[in-house]
Amino acid sequence: MNKSIFYHAGCPVCVSAEHDIINLVGANNVEVVHIGEDKSRISEAEQAGVKSVPALVTPSGNTLHINFGASIEDVKG
Amino acid sequence: MNKSIFYHAGCPVCVSAEHDIINLVGANNVEVVHIGEDKSRISEAEQAGVKSVPALVTPSGNTLHINFGASIEDVKG
Numbered sequence: 001m002n003k004s005i006f007y008h009a010g011c012p013v014c015v016s017a018e019h020d021i022i023n024l025v026g027a028n029n030v031e032v033v034h035i036g037e038d039k040s041r042i043s044e045a046e047q048a049g050v051k052s053v054p055a056l057v058t059p060s061g062n063t064l065h066i067n068f069g070a071s072i073e074d075v076k077g
Numbered sequence: 078m079n080k081s082i083f084y085h086a087g088c089p090v091c092v093s094a095e096h097d098i099i100n101l102v103g104a105n106n107v108e109v110v111h112i113g114e115d116k117s118r119i120s121e122a123e124q125a126g127v128k129s130v131p132a133l134v135t136p137s138g139n140t141l142h143i144n145f146g147a148s149i150e151d152v153k154g
Binding site (some may be wrong): 021024056058059060062065067068 | 089093102136142
């Protein structure tokens with residue numbers, strides 16, 4: 001299986017969701033990307049349809065917005 | 078691992094998220110509950126903190142709202 005990508009920005013909601021997703025899916029199956037620290041990957045997230053974080057982009061390319069931590073616009077600052 | 082519970086109401090957003098979650102977590106690890114058809118389980122979902130569907134309640138009791146299909150109030154009709 002290809003990896004999912006979990007985009008987050010370090011917010012409390014993000015960290016909580018990250019723990020849940022890793023427990024459910026397995027750490028080896030998820031790449032975790034902190035777009036607050038690695039802003040070069042914001043455009044990639046936007047192209048995948050990520051509107052807010054935390055969000056999980058599945059191997060099939062679907063974007064699951066999980067709860068709500070911050071909008072992409074807020075992360076861009 | 079205890080099962081997660083995926084609450085949904087049959088909406089297109091719900092069905093799409095259900096497929097993604099089952100692919101990610103495995104069908105054996107998720108109980109799927111259609112609270113539009115089985116309204117007796119709405120109160121259980123609310124007690125778990127579900128505000129809208131689709132939502133996944135993890136074995137540790139956290140509620141992950143995934144995208145947005147419908148509010149619980151709408152499902153109650």
